[in-house]
Amino acid sequence: xxxxxxxxxxSKTFPGVKALQNVSFDLREGEVHCLCGENGxxxxxxxxxxxxxxxxxxxxxxxxxxxxxxxxxxxxIELGIQTIYQEHIVFENLSIMENIFTGLEIVRGGFLQKSxxxxxxxxxxxxxxxxxxxxxxxxxxxxxxxxCVEIAKGLIFKRKVIILDEPTSAFSVSEIENLLEIIRTIKxxxxxxxxxxxxxxxxxxxxxxxxxxxxxxxxxxxxMQNLTKEQLIKDMVGRDPSTFYKRETVPIGDxxxxxxxxxxxxxxxxxxxxxxxEILCFAGMAGSGRSELMNVLFGxxxxxxxxxxINGKTVKHAxxxxxxxxxxxxxTEDRQKSGLxxxxxxxxxxxxxxxxxxxKFIIKPSYxxxxxxxxxxxxxxxxxxxxxxxxxxxxxxxxKVVLAxxxxxxxxxxxxxxxxxxxxxxxxxEIYQIMVDLLKQGKAIIMVSSDMPExxxxxxxxxxxxxGEIMTELDRDSVSEENVLTHSIGGREI
Amino acid sequence: xxxxxxxxxxxxxxxxxxxxxxNFTVLSIFIAFVVIIVILQLILTGASQFPTFIxxxxxxxxxxxxxxxxxxxxxxxxxxxxxxxxxxxxxxxxLVSIITALGISKWNLGAVPAVIVGIMSAVVLETLLGYIxxxxxxxxxxxxxxxxxxxQGIALxxxxxxxxxxxxxxxxxxxxxxxxxxxxxxxxxxxxPPYVLIFLLITVLAWILLTFTxxxxxxxxxxxxxxxxxxxxxxxxxxxxxxxxxxxxxxxxGAVMLLSRINVGIITLGQGLEIDTIAMTVIGGTALSGGKxxxxxxxxxxxxxxxxxxxxxxxxLPSEVQFVAxxxxxxxxxxxGDVYANIPEVLSRIKRNIHAKSTKEN
Numbered sequence: 001x002x003x004x005x006x007x008x009x010x011s012k013t014f015p016g017v018k019a020l021q022n023v024s025f026d027l028r029e030g031e032v033h034c035l036c037g038e039n040g041x042x043x044x045x046x047x048x049x050x051x052x053x054x055x056x057x058x059x060x061x062x063x064x065x066x067x068x069x070x071x072x073x074x075x076x077i078e079l080g081i082q083t084i085y086q087e088h089i090v091f092e093n094l095s096i097m098e099n100i101f102t103g104l105e106i107v108r109g110g111f112l113q114k115s116x117x118x119x120x121x122x123x124x125x126x127x128x129x130x131x132x133x134x135x136x137x138x139x140x141x142x143x144x145x146x147x148c149v150e151i152a153k154g155l156i157f158k159r160k161v162i163i164l165d166e167p168t169s170a171f172s173v174s175e176i177e178n179l180l181e182i183i184r185t186i187k188x189x190x191x192x193x194x195x196x197x198x199x200x201x202x203x204x205x206x207x208x209x210x211x212x213x214x215x216x217x218x219x220x221x222x223x224m225q226n227l228t229k230e231q232l233i234k235d236m237v238g239r240d241p242s243t244f245y246k247r248e249t250v251p252i253g254d255x256x257x258x259x260x261x262x263x264x265x266x267x268x269x270x271x272x273x274x275x276x277x278e279i280l281c282f283a284g285m286a287g288s289g290r291s292e293l294m295n296v297l298f299g300x301x302x303x304x305x306x307x308x309x310i311n312g313k314t315v316k317h318a319x320x321x322x323x324x325x326x327x328x329x330x331x332t333e334d335r336q337k338s339g340l341x342x343x344x345x346x347x348x349x350x351x352x353x354x355x356x357x358x359x360k361f362i363i364k365p366s367y368x369x370x371x372x373x374x375x376x377x378x379x380x381x382x383x384x385x386x387x388x389x390x391x392x393x394x395x396x397x398x399x400k401v402v403l404a405x406x407x408x409x410x411x412x413x414x415x416x417x418x419x420x421x422x423x424x425x426x427x428x429x430e431i432y433q434i435m436v437d438l439l440k441q442g443k444a445i446i447m448v449s450s451d452m453p454e455x456x457x458x459x460x461x462x463x464x465x466x467x468g469e470i471m472t473e474l475d476r477d478s479v480s481e482e483n484v485l486t487h488s489i490g491g492r493e494i
Numbered sequence: 495x496x497x498x499x500x501x502x503x504x505x506x507x508x509x510x511x512x513x514x515x516x517n518f519t520v521l522s523i524f525i526a527f528v529v530i531i532v533i534l535q536l537i538l539t540g541a542s543q544f545p546t547f548i549x550x551x552x553x554x555x556x557x558x559x560x561x562x563x564x565x566x567x568x569x570x571x572x573x574x575x576x577x578x579x580x581x582x583x584x585x586x587x588x589l590v591s592i593i594t595a596l597g598i599s600k601w602n603l604g605a606v607p608a609v610i611v612g613i614m615s616a617v618v619l620e621t622l623l624g625y626i627x628x629x630x631x632x633x634x635x636x637x638x639x640x641x642x643x644x645x646q647g648i649a650l651x652x653x654x655x656x657x658x659x660x661x662x663x664x665x666x667x668x669x670x671x672x673x674x675x676x677x678x679x680x681x682x683x684x685x686x687p688p689y690v691l692i693f694l695l696i697t698v699l700a701w702i703l704l705t706f707t708x709x710x711x712x713x714x715x716x717x718x719x720x721x722x723x724x725x726x727x728x729x730x731x732x733x734x735x736x737x738x739x740x741x742x743x744x745x746x747x748g749a750v751m752l753l754s755r756i757n758v759g760i761i762t763l764g765q766g767l768e769i770d771t772i773a774m775t776v777i778g779g780t781a782l783s784g785g786k787x788x789x790x791x792x793x794x795x796x797x798x799x800x801x802x803x804x805x806x807x808x809x810x811l812p813s814e815v816q817f818v819a820x821x822x823x824x825x826x827x828x829x830x831g832d833v834y835a836n837i838p839e840v841l842s843r844i845k846r847n848i849h850a851k852s853t854k855e856n
Contacts, residue, residue: 300725321727330725338725341718343785352715355708356727362706405726 001028004160004192005050005081010060012045012216019045020056020216027161027192032183034203034224035196037213038236038485039286039450043196046213047163050194051083052076065160080160084150086169092139097121099138100153124152128182144175151182154191162186163194168202169287180206198285200232200489212236237452237481244457245432250277250439252460257413257444259297261306266468267293270306274413279435279445281459284488289468290448291333294415297446298330299323310413324356329406331399333417333448339402340390347372347386349401354408375404379434396427403434414438417448432458452481464488518834520777520791523827524798531805547805551677554684560800561693562752564793567771567778568700569744571792574775575704576737577717577784578627578634580620582641583745583771587764589649590616590749595658595759605663612753613746619645620742621735628734642768649761657760664754689751696744701789713737718785774799777827798827 005027012020020042027033035043048054049062052071056062062069064079076083091099097117106113121134130148138146147167154162164183168176183193183206197203203210203224210227212219212235219235253276262270266289274280282290295301297308299317307314315326323330332338341349347368372386379400383393390401399419406414419435420428435445435458449455455462462474464487471487531547566583573580590612597608623641627634668687675684704710715723716733724730752763778795780787802823806816 298725319727319729320725321729324727332725338719338721341715341722341785344714344718348711348714352711352723352728353726355711358708361708363708363711365705368711 001030003028004065006061006063007046007050008061008063010046010049010062011057012042012049012054012060013057018216020049023213023216023218025211025218027194029160029190029192030187031208032187032193032195032206034207034210035194035213036200036203036210036232036236038452040215041213041236042216043213044165045216047083047165047194047196050076050081050161050163052081080158081163082150082154082157082159082161083163084147084154084165084167086166088143088146088150090138090146090149093137095135095137096125096132096141096149096152097134099149100156104157120156121152124155127155128152128185130182142175144171144178147179148182151186155186155189159191161192161194163196165196166198166286167195168197168199176202198489200229204229214238233482233485237485239453239481244453245429247432247436247458249460250436252277253442256311257446258309258312259306260309262293262296262303262308263306264296264304265292265301267296268468270470272463272470272473274444274446276412276442276444277439278460279439279447279458281447281449281455281462282465283449283455283462283484284465284471286450288465288488290465291417292468293465294330294417294446294448298328298415300330321356324353324409324411327410327412329353329409329411329414331402331406331414331416331419333421335398335402335421339405340398342391343389345372345387345389346376346381346383346393346401346404349390350375350386350404350408353405354410357409371408372404375407378407379404380430394424394427396423396430399423399427399431400434403431412443414443414445415448416445418450419447420451420454452484455479455484456481520779520794520798520827520830523830524794527798527802527805527823531801531809534809547801547808549677549680551680551682551684552804552808554686554690556797556800556804557690557693558685558687558755559804560796561687561690562748562755563767563770563774563800564693564796565696565744565748565751566767567774567792567796568696568789569741569748570771570775571778571780571787571789572700572704572713572737573634573741574780574782575717575784575787576713576734577720578734578737579638579772579782580623580641580738580741581635581638581768582620582623582645583741584764584767584769585642585645585649586616586619586742586745587749587752587767588761589619589645589652589764590746591753591756591763592649592653592658592759592761594750594753595660596652598663599658599660609664609750612750613743616746616749617739617742620745621739624735624738624742627738628731646761653759653761655761657758660753660757660759662757664750664757667751667754689754692747692751696747697789697793704789714785716784770799773824777824795827799824 003026007023007025010020010023010025011018023042023046025046035046037043045054049056050071052073052075055070062071069075069079091102094102097114100121101117106117118134125132125134128148128151130145130152132141132145132148138149141149151162167179171179180202183195187193195203195207207224209221209223210232211221212232214236219238255273256276257274258272260271270293272280282293284290292301296303299319299322303317308317309315310326310328316322320330336342341352345368350372351368369386375381376383376386381393381397381400381404383397390398393401416435420431423431438445447458449458456479459479460476462479462484464471464474464484466488474483474487528548535547566587570580570583593615594608594612597603597611598605601608603611619641623637626632627637667689670683671686671688671691672684676682677684704713712723712728712733715726715728716730720730723733749764753759756763774795775787775792776782776795777798778787778791778793780791799820802820803816806819811819
């Protein structure tokens with residue numbers, strides 16, 4: 001098989017982070033090359049380099065069909081590299097044909113050649129054994145069908161490389177089967193496919209080769225038939241646990257929060273207890289239903305069935321307002337979208353949630369600033385004063401403002417959804433210490449994390465979720481990267 | 495260091511006075527404007543002719559002219575801070591004036607009940623719009639546009655497309671509170687009607703509401719980030735609803751004031767009022783995207799836009815030219831903030847360049 005693409009010695013440095021270090025990668029005609037690794041292993045960065053969105057650091061070389069190229073997004077498409085991202089970038093209210101040909105219309109004498117474009121689309125859809133017709137509206141299609149259209153586009157324009165980034169994350173079982181079938185079909189026409197997925201079973205079913213990344217480095221490369229599942233997991237994890245953050249342990253107290261058969265928002269039949277002085281971590285892959293569960297626990301989305309008990313009493317969980325009154329706090333995953341008031345001052349951000357607990361209607365502006373200044377000192381938020389706008393702070397300081405907002409409510413039960421997402425190493429340690437300080441005050445923490453070292457080092461117990469259900473519960477002694485990963489990708493029988 | 499951190503540092507270094515005092519930009523433009531007008535007036539007409547722009551009688555005149563749109567602009571400010579907009583205020587004001595005038599001259603309700611009916615109908619209609627806006631995801635722009643057309647229709651139906659005459663039943667609202675006071679220079683009568691005081695009172699109340707209360711803080715929160723506001727325990731839907739209700743109250747009050755001045759309930763009364771009030775609010779630094787703005791900014795915007803018209807009248811500019819000038823000044827006022835904010839950066843770039851050159855030469 002002829003080689004299409006070769007990357008040698010690719011590194012990519014961001015301020016403070018080495019996202020990729022000396023990674024090599026190659027792709028042949030008509031093969032499916034899987035790219036595996038945990039969150040933050042560098043898969044996305046590698047794809048972005050391939051699609052021309054990022055430039056590799058000095059020394060990295062990209063060879064395409066024997067010629068060295070310096071990729072940019074435009075050139076990548078011209079050469080025939082198509083990236084199909086996890087999130088669909090489509091024109092919802094245009095037809096399939098229009099979606100395929102937008103920007104690359106077939107025009108003769110200034111007129112669109114609609115029938116020709118339709119015919120081409122129809123031909124390719126038929127080749128892919130799809131029942132879709134060119135005039136169907138994109139927005140009416142399911143996630144799987146949209147993916148099929150994007151692949152059809154790649155075929156029509158004779159692309160040579162198709163990159164699929166987590167293609168099946170929102171798929172039903174039958175859609176996965178269809179997609180794998182389509183991939184087998186297009187392989188035959190000589191297209192090289194780079195396939196990225198959390199679902200290792202898919203990699204085993206259609207992959208020809210597999211490259212494993214970890215912490216920005218290439219760990220291994222196998223022909224698929226020579227690889228066992230155990231070996232793959234071992235390659236993906238295998239960090240040295242002694243480099244993880246070491247937290248103090250805190251004596252564990254009474255049960256403060258209890259979920260009984262909680263169902264809703266995609267989470268099914270979840271039961272657990274949370275004790276004072278404890279960090280209970282929910283681990284799992286992206287899309288395992290952890291954040292969805294947290295929204296139910298906090299009352300953002302309705303609880304369909306089951307009960308939530310706080311200090312032994314069943315609580316009515318209608319909305320966040322009630323939850324805050326019941327001394328719950330929710331540090332969301334996306335702090336800019338749902339945690340912060342970016343264009344407001346630190347002070348205004350800090351006082352806002354506790355307004356639920358104040359009876360007073362008149363509040364002096366000086367109260368805001370005093371409260372803001374107090375928490376800036378407690379949490380070591382670096383800014384000129386509490387009248388600084390939050391939008392000008394760094395990620396770590398912004399996260400601390402979110403924490404201050406919740407500390408101000410005197411909450412007892414904290415939900416941390418990805419507490420250190422997008423935060424530099426130094427601030428990470430500070431946030432961890434703040435979490436431990438909370439435990440010392442007898443508070444309890446539920447943490448959702450996809451950062452494996454964080455899961456291992458911070459948790460007292462780990463609940464692993466998949467598909468909205470609890471797979472297993474691991475205690476401190478049985479928590480290991482390998483163990484967590486094995487359960488999150490589906491128990492023993494991957 | 496992450497990118498965010500670098501951006502953060504740059505921002506703290508940037509200690510421009512234009513950023514420290516939010517209303518600085520527009521205030522300075524306004525002052526510049528006044529200075530230019532006075533100079534122009536001195537050149538064109540000489541100091542001998544009256545009335546001049548800065549004479550007490552003319553300043554009070556301006557207050558009378560802006561009183562009504564000022565009240566409505568206060569409501570618009572609150573709506574825009576909460577992340578909304580209201581295009582229906584002009585036609586709603588017309589509708590209220592017609593209802594009130596009908597109540598007095600046709601239904602014989604008496605002045606006070608008719609005024610109450612007029613104002614309450616504004617509150618009810620705006621609450622209705624607010625209900626739709628807060629319960630659906632449709633843009634407030636579209637909903638209130640629909641409201642504007644509907645109100646116009648109702649107003650025309652009620653008045654049979656005619657004007658509704660009154661015989662001075664609301665004159666108490668435009669009575670002169672300082673009867674007999676004279677301008678020391680020109681000797682003309684000075685006039686302060688009650689509605690000017692009501693405008694100032696409403697401005698102060700709105701300032702207190704936005705700055706000193708739980709409610710005010712929550713309006714800003716909802717306008718800045720509704721998601722985060724909801725998670726912080728704020729009832730976002732009802733907050734939005736209540737802001738429109740307050741806006742209705744203010745439009746109602748404003749419309750009654752307008753009616754007392756003109757003495758005729760007529761559809762043209764509120765025409766273009768939505769454009770004027772939005773312009774005033776935006777000049778005052780309130781952002782269309784929500785969460786940003788304050789009442790003092792709006793007050794400056796109101797006085798600014800009001801005095802432009804007044805000054806151009808005094809300079810005897812034809813009304814066609816006035817439109818062009820007014821539009822230009824609106825654009826100038828809202829873009830100036832952006833230009834000002836970039837001055838320190840441009841200056842430092844120039845400094846850097848000079849520095850780089852001098853080191854090269856060495």
